[in-house]
Amino acid sequence: MDQTGIVFNIQHFTIHDGPGIRTEIFLKGCPLRCRWCSNPESLTARILPGVYKKKCIGEKACGLCDSVCPEKKKGPSGEEISPLAFYRNRLVGIDYDRCSSCMACAEACPSEAIKAWGRQMTPEEAMEEIRRDRGYYERSGGGVTISGGEPLLQTDFTAEVFRRCRQEGIHTCCESCLSADWDQIEKLLPPTDLWIADLKMMDPEKHREWTGAGNRRILDNLKRLAEIPELELILRIPVIPGINDSQENMEQTADFILKEMKGRVRTLQLLSFMRLGEEKYASLGMPYEMKSLRFRRDYFQRKIDRFAEYFNSRGIHTLVGTREKE
Ligand code: SF4
Numbered sequence: 155m156d157q158t159g160i161v162f163n164i165q166h167f168t169i170h171d172g173p174g175i176r177t178e179i180f181l182k183g184c185p186l187r188c189r190w191c192s193n194p195e196s197l198t199a200r201i202l203p204g205v206y207k208k209k210c211i212g213e214k215a216c217g218l219c220d221s222v223c224p225e226k227k228k229g230p231s232g233e234e235i236s237p238l239a240f241y242r243n244r245l246v247g248i249d250y251d252r253c254s255s256c257m258a259c260a261e262a263c264p265s266e267a268i269k270a271w272g273r274q275m276t277p278e279e280a281m282e283e284i285r286r287d288r289g290y291y292e293r294s295g296g297g298v299t300i301s302g303g304e305p306l307l308q309t310d311f312t313a314e315v316f317r318r319c320r321q322e323g324i325h326t327c328c329e330s331c332l333s334a335d336w337d338q339i340e341k342l343l344p345p346t347d348l349w350i351a352d353l354k355m356m357d358p359e360k361h362r363e364w365t366g367a368g369n370r371r372i373l374d375n376l377k378r379l380a381e382i383p384e385l386e387l388i389l390r391i392p393v394i395p396g397i398n399d400s401q402e403n404m405e406q407t408a409d410f411i412l413k414e415m416k417g418r419v420r421t422l423q424l425l426s427f428m429r430l431g432e433e434k435y436a437s438l439g440m441p442y443e444m445k446s447l448r449f450r451r452d453y454f455q456r457k458i459d460r461f462a463e464y465f466n467s468r469g470i471h472t473l474v475g476t477r478e479k480e
């Protein structure tokens with residue numbers, strides 16, 4: 155039987171992650187915990203119900219989620235208590251330790267106050283989505299991008315989808331943080347046309363502090379990728395104010411690219427921090443750590459432009475943003 159994937163989103167007609175018009179499949183599960191992540195629903199591979207409390211029409215008027223939940227336990231006075239928590243008549247959260255992720259509550263909710271973050275998918279189901287946009291790939295030079303979360307945590311599914319894309323002449327792109335064992339990367343080398351990888355910061359301790367893991371494995375994997383003669387690689391720095399936006403970090407990054415990447419980086423992209431995902435954090439009962447981050451957007455943007463000039467002056471083809479050509 156085909157390896158199923160755990161997918162949290164599929165976007166059609168995207169133009170940001172790879173050339174042309176693309177279909178992008180976002181997988182659940184990530185080995186990093188970047189504190190600026192705008193997709194908190196991608197972090198765990200577990201399919202979870204998220205709560206949008208403003209949409210709840212009220213326990214008294216509705217209460218369907220609570221009535222269908224199979225995970226009730228007896229309270230102190232013998233009442234049945236589900237993992238669903240109400241406050242002032244509205245659903246405000248779910249105790250995920252007691253929730254079995256059955257999604258009965260999300261299916262029963264009439265007002266979309268509960269959203270299932272994730273679903274299982276076979277490679278053939280993914281291909282049905284992908285084939286819908288075939289005409290756009292052909293006209294624009296586009297294709298399919300698998301992103302996440304982290305595709306290297308679901309390599310069997312990703313490799314199978316890419317293998318089928320190859321058979322049908324569809325361009326494939328893997329967007330990865332590269333924080334994985336090399337044998338997982340190796341599985342994806344044959345069917346992947348283009349890699350997009352992050353290089354968030356060079357200082358290993360800062361990397362650990364802000365992403366939850368060191369950068370040794372990422373740098374080693376980049377060096378090994380650079381040894382592959384035909385490899386196509388785009389490198390990205392998500393530039394976050396006050397975290398990795400120092401000249402020192404940019405200089406160390408340039409040194410690494412020039413010394414270790416053997417001219418294999420076809421473009422370096424500098425991505426400006428965007429305050430996104432706050433509602434999704436709230437839906438999962440998670441704190442959004444970037445809430446208190448304050449910075450001047452115009453000043454910050456000029457700083458990123460100067461970094462791009464710096465990289466270009468050192469001979470590294472660099473653009474601001476996710477488009478490949480300007
Ligand atoms: S997903 Fe299932 S177990 Fe979890 S709260 Fe909803 S109904 Fe209950």
Ligand code: SF4
Pocket residue numbers: 209210211212213216217218219220245262263264265266267268
């Ligand atoms: S089913 Fe939806 S609308 Fe009804 S109480 Fe539950 S969350 Fe609110």
